[in-house]
Amino acid sequence: MSSTVEPTNQQLADNDRSKAETRRTLTSGRLPNFIAIAVLVVAIVVVAAVLALLGAFSIASTLILGTVVFLVGMLVLSTVVEGGRRARDRFARYLVTIAFVIALLPLVSVIIGTISKGVQRMDAQFFTYSMRNVIGEGGGAIHAIYGTLIITGLATLISVPIGILTSIYLVEYGQKSRIARATTFFVDVMTGIPSIVAGLFAYTIFSLVFGPGTRIGMAGAVALSVLMIPVVVRSTEEMLRLVPNELREASYALGVPKWRTILKVVLPTSIAGIITGVVLAIARVIGETAPLLVAAGLTSSLNTNPVDNAMTTLPVFVYYSYVTPGLPPEPDIARAWAGALTLILIVMALNLLGRLIAAKFAPKPGR
Numbered sequence: 001m002s003s004t005v006e007p008t009n010q011q012l013a014d015n016d017r018s019k020a021e022t023r024r025t026l027t028s029g030r031l032p033n034f035i036a037i038a039v040l041v042v043a044i045v046v047v048a049a050v051l052a053l054l055g056a057f058s059i060a061s062t063l064i065l066g067t068v069v070f071l072v073g074m075l076v077l078s079t080v081v082e083g084g085r086r087a088r089d090r091f092a093r094y095l096v097t098i099a100f101v102i103a104l105l106p107l108v109s110v111i112i113g114t115i116s117k118g119v120q121r122m123d124a125q126f127f128t129y130s131m132r133n134v135i136g137e138g139g140g141a142i143h144a145i146y147g148t149l150i151i152t153g154l155a156t157l158i159s160v161p162i163g164i165l166t167s168i169y170l171v172e173y174g175q176k177s178r179i180a181r182a183t184t185f186f187v188d189v190m191t192g193i194p195s196i197v198a199g200l201f202a203y204t205i206f207s208l209v210f211g212p213g214t215r216i217g218m219a220g221a222v223a224l225s226v227l228m229i230p231v232v233v234r235s236t237e238e239m240l241r242l243v244p245n246e247l248r249e250a251s252y253a254l255g256v257p258k259w260r261t262i263l264k265v266v267l268p269t270s271i272a273g274i275i276t277g278v279v280l281a282i283a284r285v286i287g288e289t290a291p292l293l294v295a296a297g298l299t300s301s302l303n304t305n306p307v308d309n310a311m312t313t314l315p316v317f318v319y320y321s322y323v324t325p326g327l328p329p330e331p332d333i334a335r336a337w338a339g340a341l342t343l344i345l346i347v348m349a350l351n352l353l354g355r356l357i358a359a360k361f362a363p364k365p366g367r
Contacts, residue, residue, distance in 0.1 A: 029082050036074060036094070043069040067098060111344075118341025121334040131300040131317075137331050141339050143302040144317035147217065148346065150306055151296060151313055152286050154221035155228055160278055162225075163232025170233075171240040172262055190230040198226040199291025206295070217306030220296030220313070224285040231284055235277025239270040272358035279354035283347050289315040314343045 044066035051057040051065070071094060078087035129140035166183065174180030202223035206214045243266050251261040267274070297310030298320060318339040325332035 030086075031078060031081055035077070039073050039077070040066070040070045043067075043073060071095070071098075114337065114341050114344060117334075117337040119338075121338035122341065126335070126338055130302045132302075134300070135326060136328070139331075139335065141314065141317055141335065141342065143299065144312045144314045144339060145342065146302060146304055147296070147311040148286065148313040148315075148343070150304065151217050151220045151224065151292070151311060152282060154218065154306060155224035155285060156278070156282060158221060158225040159228035159232055159281065163229050163281075164236050164274065166229075166233050167236035167240055168262060170237055172258070172266070187230045187233050190226070191234065193226070194290075195223075195227060195288050196290040196294065198223045199294035201226060202291065202295040215295060215297030215310045216308065217296055217303070217311035220292045220311065221306065223291035223295045224288060227285050227288065227291070228281045231281035232278060235280065236270075236274050239273035239277065240266060242273070243269045268361070271361045275354050275358040275361075279351055282350055286347060286350075287315050287343060289319050292316050293319075314339050314346075318343070 044062060047066040047069055048057060048062045051062060071091065074094065075087055075091050078090045082090075125138060126140040127145070128142055129138070130143035131139045131141075132143075166187075170180050170183060174183070199220075202219045203215070205222065206216065206219040210216075247265050247269065248261055251265050252258075256264070292313050293316055296313065296316070298316055299310040299312050303309055303311050318336045321332045321336035321339065
């Protein structure tokens with residue numbers, strides 16, 4: 001025979017009081033959400049006023065000193081109100097946020113500056129005319145746009161199959177063999193090769209085959225592929241290693257051969273990451289100037305044949321327009337900014353296209 005002891009009214013009251021005290025402990029001693037913004041504004045205003053009185057006012061010094069005063073003020077205020085533990089947590093969070101903003105400032109500055117100066121010359125003539133027989137006003141960059149797309153496209157056609165197949169060998173077949181270790185070592189070495197070395201390599205190869213002084217679009221594509229291949233290999237290798245071994249083992253258990261498992265299971269599972277790596281590799285090389293100056297050369301005319309004569313790309317076009325302007329220099333400077341903005345738009349379009357392809361071919365949930 002069992003009996004239950006009912007809690008008395010005093011015990012219930014004590015429990016309610018304990019819960020109330022717990023809630024007060026969890027919610028009390030906290031600064032309001034708006035206090036950080038208020039302290040930041042006050043710190044910047046005070047620092048600006050002090051610097052103005054001292055005759056040393058500047059935007060940069062005001063922001064830097066205001067941020068320091070803000071951090072110190074929030075640390076002291078949070079320590080008094082919330083305690084040392086939450087104060088240190090706030091201080092670390094604000095440091096991370098400030099570091100993020102500092103890292104974001106150059107990107108925002110570049111984008112704003114390029115857009116503001118590039119749109120002034122982005123007209124129909126810029127996208128339909130080349131620089132052949134053009135001096136001063138007028139002209140365009142159609143020859144450089146075609147050259148960029150052709151050379152980068154050829155470099156992608158060379159690099160992507162080689163990079164993906166190399167990664168498949170390293171992950172699925174080579175594993176820890178001597179050849180795999182040596183390949184990984186040389187891929188890492190190639191990742192740090194200066195771009196001018198790749199341009200000299202391509203120029204030397206084509207000069208030996210076609211004669212001294214050969215500068216053609218295909219040579220530029222080979223130079224870019226030397227820079228692209230290690231990026232594709234490393235990114236694809238990491239994506240393939242993320243595929244769970246259980247998927248491979250399940251496929252082998254059904255009697256599916258290894259090559260078909262790689263083709264039907266491993267690659268589709270990692271296709272989104274592979275495409276992202278390819279897009280990053282393209283963005284890495286599409287803005288290269290030094291190797292294309294050496295290997296592909298410079299021309300002011302439209303050339304769509306990558307194996308005949310020199311071919312200009314947008315980075316080379318921007319470089320020469322900005323470094324060697326004519327008289328007056330303003331038209332060349334304007335064309336340089338427009339070319340830089342066009343290059344940014346091409347990279348953005350490639351990133352968007354890569355995301356769409358990855359979303360299209362990525363495995364659907366539940367399959």
